[in-house]
Amino acid sequence: MNNIFSNLNLFAHYLVQEILKPGDWAIDATAGNGKDTLFLAKTVTNSGQVFAFDIQDQALEMTRNLLVANNALTGVQLIKSGHENMESIISGKVKAVMFNLGYLPGGDHEVITKPETTLAGIRQALNLLDQGGIITITIYSAHEGGKEEKEAVEELVENLDSRKWNVLKWSFLNKSTNAPFIVVIYRKEEG
Amino acid sequence: MNNIFSNLNLFAHYLVQEILKPGDWAIDATAGNGKDTLFLAKTVTNSGQVFAFDIQDQALEMTRNLLVANNALTGVQLIKSGHENMESIISGKVKAVMFNLGYLPGGDHEVITKPETTLAGIRQALNLLDQGGIITITIYSAHEGGKEEKEAVEELVENLDSRKWNVLKWSFLNKSTNAPFIVVIYRKEEG
Numbered sequence: 432m433n434n435i436f437s438n439l440n441l442f443a444h445y446l447v448q449e450i451l452k453p454g455d456w457a458i459d460a461t462a463g464n465g466k467d468t469l470f471l472a473k474t475v476t477n478s479g480q481v482f483a484f485d486i487q488d489q490a491l492e493m494t495r496n497l498l499v500a501n502n503a504l505t506g507v508q509l510i511k512s513g514h515e516n517m518e519s520i521i522s523g524k525v526k527a528v529m530f531n532l533g534y535l536p537g538g539d540h541e542v543i544t545k546p547e548t549t550l551a552g553i554r555q556a557l558n559l560l561d562q563g564g565i566i567t568i569t570i571y572s573a574h575e576g577g578k579e580e581k582e583a584v585e586e587l588v589e590n591l592d593s594r595k596w597n598v599l600k601w602s603f604l605n606k607s608t609n610a611p612f613i614v615v616i617y618r619k620e621e622g
Numbered sequence: 623m624n625n626i627f628s629n630l631n632l633f634a635h636y637l638v639q640e641i642l643k644p645g646d647w648a649i650d651a652t653a654g655n656g657k658d659t660l661f662l663a664k665t666v667t668n669s670g671q672v673f674a675f676d677i678q679d680q681a682l683e684m685t686r687n688l689l690v691a692n693n694a695l696t697g698v699q700l701i702k703s704g705h706e707n708m709e710s711i712i713s714g715k716v717k718a719v720m721f722n723l724g725y726l727p728g729g730d731h732e733v734i735t736k737p738e739t740t741l742a743g744i745r746q747a748l749n750l751l752d753q754g755g756i757i758t759i760t761i762y763s764a765h766e767g768g769k770e771e772k773e774a775v776e777e778l779v780e781n782l783d784s785r786k787w788n789v790l791k792w793s794f795l796n797k798s799t800n801a802p803f804i805v806v807i808y809r810k811e812e813g
Contacts, residue, residue, distance in 0.1 A: 436808035598796040605789040617627035
């Protein structure tokens, strides 16, 4: 059975749904097959905005097709660019940002997210995130280069000031140590 | 602001609410101040059953008072016994079991949960848990003896067969390593 206790993507959606409301802005930092973009688009509805980034034409096409098939293209901007450019493209605060690190499922396994651009993307997402907003980072590290990326992300988020951010991890305890897991960054409300 | 991203008790309730329904049976393995018992009682409603264990009179009294004040005593059994005896007392399957390890907030800090009885309680909870059911274990380990208990619990749950159980951990990445965290055990549906 596929539920939040077995499927990391469903769990990430479950958490984001606690925060994200109709009319909000959200970012899919790694559009990939488009499932997160579709989820975000449905959640913010036509009155909100979703910015979906990917560097691969194949991913943007899959995402567009999925949105069209679900009548959810309105309010979604598909952006052929890496997430390390999000700050130069988006002017305004967002309530949710979703990252899926690794490679495009079903795509070219040589094209993977890389530590430098991933860290830049996360730093920019932190800058764009509104108070009470959430970033989810689903980390797959079993592939070549995945361990280095995982460690770089962990080092970045472990050092976020706990007065301003709650950083949490959702991970399996009875699977191998390189099983995927989720990092959740919540920006506290101030004052 | 107190929400699921800052408060472990609220997060545990959030997860249990995904599973537990009116009419179900549930166990509060460590009644303590009664907050989890009250939550479970409200969730299963009058048509369900809650079994609340504690070895301290003070805890059972606090729990009873909280239930009475919220008109939620119906269907709750307050049991003055350690959770290591739950299997001999409960005959039937339960959908949720909640543990809070450590000491009673506001109570005697010398009275703490101990590895032997905690492990026995968790093993019995695993036996009583229905398919599709959930166990949450909130672990405080900063007190004397807490580290040993934490390690004993982790060793037990890490070895649960991943074909039958999903074992997950929800922990802070930007707090000290002895900050409290939650272990979640989900029993998969069979067949």
